[in-house]
Amino acid sequence: MYKIEQTTIGFKLTFWGTLTKEQLEPWFKESEQALMMCKKPFGVIVDMRNLHLLSPSVQDEIVRGQQLYRDGGLQRSAVILSDPVLTIQFMRLAKKSGIYRYERFIDASNDKQWARHADEWVRSGIDPDQK
Numbered sequence: 001m002y003k004i005e006q007t008t009i010g011f012k013l014t015f016w017g018t019l020t021k022e023q024l025e026p027w028f029k030e031s032e033q034a035l036m037m038c039k040k041p042f043g044v045i046v047d048m049r050n051l052h053l054l055s056p057s058v059q060d061e062i063v064r065g066q067q068l069y070r071d072g073g074l075q076r077s078a079v080i081l082s083d084p085v086l087t088i089q090f091m092r093l094a095k096k097s098g099i100y101r102y103e104r105f106i107d108a109s110n111d112k113q114w115a116r117h118a119d120e121w122v123r124s125g126i127d128p129d130q131k
Contacts, residue, residue, distance in 0.1 A: 002027045004034060009122050010042025010074075016050040024061040031068055040073030043122030048090070049082045049108050059093055066097035076102050076125065078118035082109040104128050 001023060003014040011034065054062065069077070077099065081087045087105050094100040104121050106128055108114040117128040 004030055006034065006038065007045075009045070009119070010038065011044045011069075012047065013044060014047040016048075018052045019054060019058050021055075021057045021061055024058060024065070028061065028065055028068065031065060035068065035072035038073070041075035042073055043075055044069060044077040045118045045122055046077060046079045048086065049080055051081075051083075051086060053083075053086055054089060059089070062090075063093050063097040066094065066099050070097070070099045070102070074099065074102060076122050077104075078121045078128070079103060079105050080108050080114055080118055081105060082107065 001015070001017055002019070004027070005012040005014075079090055079094075081090065084107075087107065091100070091105060094103050104118075104127065106114045106118055111117060111128070117126075120126040121128050
């Protein structure tokens with residue numbers, strides 16, 4: 001499942017469990033509506049600590065969503081993960097969608113200050129990979 005929250009930096013997206021293409025259709029529509037009304041540019045923190053690996057059809061929807069956010073004014077995003085295989089999957093998807101250079105991937109299982117590092121990247125461009 002998913003949750004979209006508007007924040008002072010833009011959005012916090014949370015995904016968990018096993019996603020299906022059918023579950024992502026309303027996420028895409030809700031995202032379109034939220035992006036029409038948000039201040040631009042914006043940042044996004046994506047919490048995927050409890051997400052399972054994605055099927056190929058779901059991966060296509062994630063790429064479409066990433067492109068939607070980038071076209072909608074995404075400046076930077078931080079993706080919080082705890083599974084190394086899922087991290088690789090999302091790095092590949094970010095490259096495919098064209099948002100890789102705007103995105104940082106933070107391993108919550110190794111970074112106890114992941115929330116602060118995500119906020120610093122999205123808000124101020126302080127790169128967590130340089131710490």
